[in-house]
Amino acid sequence: MAENSVTLREARAHLSDHINQAEQGTPTVITRNGVPVAAIVPVADLEALEEAADVMLAREAEAVLAEGGPTVTMAELLADLFSERDENVA
Template identity: 60%
Template structure:
């Protein structure tokens, strides 16, 4: 279960919020009644980052057979006279 606190409340209770995160609890932070962030146990952050890395690796692997362009070709194309002339 998570607790929801305003930024003002979170400032006043930061040490408690961090202790709660160490104990596995999530604290949601609000600004003007809108959820803007959360303090989560580090294991949750680690799992989210690992999942994001895995997703990006799968996406990259799906495009390995596509043609590539060298940096020199990209820069030449970006700065060619054909594109900049008006």
């Protein structure tokens, strides 16, 4: 699979072309000041990446639990989540 690299300006000017390329299986890396910052990828690639990340996280969680690692109750988890949300809103 070939990979294209374009500047942000080029990506804006030819967005539909890069989307068409993604539909054909070719990702486009977008650079800003010569540094890769984003990519337009086929949806199948994104879904595969998300699935792989989920598998890795599940394996890490299983390893922590197998080692007798820390666990939390659902109430503790919810309390932490809501306190983080409240902090971000304030």
